[in-house]
Amino acid sequence: KAGVTQTPRYLIKTRGQQVTLSCSPISGHRSVSWYQQTPGQGLQFLFEYFSETQRNKGNFPGRFSGRQFSNSRSEMNVSTLELGDSALYLCASSLVISGNNEQFFGPGTRLTVL
Amino acid sequence: DQQVKQNSPSLSVQEGRISILNCDYTNSMFDYFLWYKKYPAEGPTFLISISSIKDKNEDGRFTVFLNKSAKHLSLHIVPSQPGDSAVYFCAASGSAGGTSYGKLTFGQGTILTVHP
Numbered sequence: 001k002a003g004v005t006q007t008p009r010y011l012i013k014t015r016g017q018q019v020t021l022s023c024s025p026i027s028g029h030r031s032v033s034w035y036q037q038t039p040g041q042g043l044q045f046l047f048e049y050f051s052e053t054q055r056n057k058g059n060f061p062g063r064f065s066g067r068q069f070s071n072s073r074s075e076m077n078v079s080t081l082e083l084g085d086s087a088l089y090l091c092a093s094s095l096v097i098s099g100n101n102e103q104f105f106g107p108g109t110r111l112t113v114l
Numbered sequence: 115d116q117q118v119k120q121n122s123p124s125l126s127v128q129e130g131r132i133s134i135l136n137c138d139y140t141n142s143m144f145d146y147f148l149w150y151k152k153y154p155a156e157g158p159t160f161l162i163s164i165s166s167i168k169d170k171n172e173d174g175r176f177t178v179f180l181n182k183s184a185k186h187l188s189l190h191i192v193p194s195q196p197g198d199s200a201v202y203f204c205a206a207s208g209s210a211g212g213t214s215y216g217k218l219t220f221g222q223g224t225i226l227t228v229h230p
Contacts, residue, residue: 033216048216056215090157101146101207103218105157
């Protein structure tokens with residue numbers, strides 16, 4: 001079974017631009033979560049989508065948004081980029097079985113904001 | 115407010131010996147715990163998990179122990195191998211729905227180095 005895929009793997013943007021990152025979950029997984037990893041803050045939860053609905057959101061500004069499509073693929077968007085948005089963005093998918101929250105991560109998208 | 119803490123930034127172990135990585139949590143609503151291994155520029159790889167109804171779970175060389183009263187879990191790797199060298203993250207989740215959906219709370223990670 002193919003793992004979680006993320007595109008693009010690397011991205012360089014300038015301040016003020018916007019960016020869209022894509023994530024394809026493991027086949028059959030309907031939950032997709034997004035995380036930001038930075039050296040200072042570690043791995044932080046952005047939001048989670050299930051059946052095209054955002055069920056949970058972390059403590060990030062409204063510039064960070066996402067969506068999920070009917071095939072469970074997900075995108076996240078960051079508008080008006082700031083230098084501090086430079087990070088590794090990870091998505092993870094899971095089966096959503098009661099009592100089991102094992103998430104499987106993609107390789108990440110490395111975003112650099114200049 | 116760091117709800118999951120890994121107080122040891124690094125650990126160095128000789129090949130063949132035991133590696134013990136520790137993790138503490140403060141949120142009593144957490145009821146599922148996971149360990150991930152991560153190499154630079156890659157996503158975390160799931161290793162092993164444990165539900166709060168258990169106190170031990172084994173998978174090959176990896177064993178996770180959970181002490182609910184102390185809000186402490188540990189990952190034992192026996193025997194340690196040079197290929198185990200990586201950053202190890204513990205993570206926790208709740209099952210109460212709402213703000214728990216799809217959310218893992220991670221520790222800051224421990225860099226494990228296994229010397230040949």
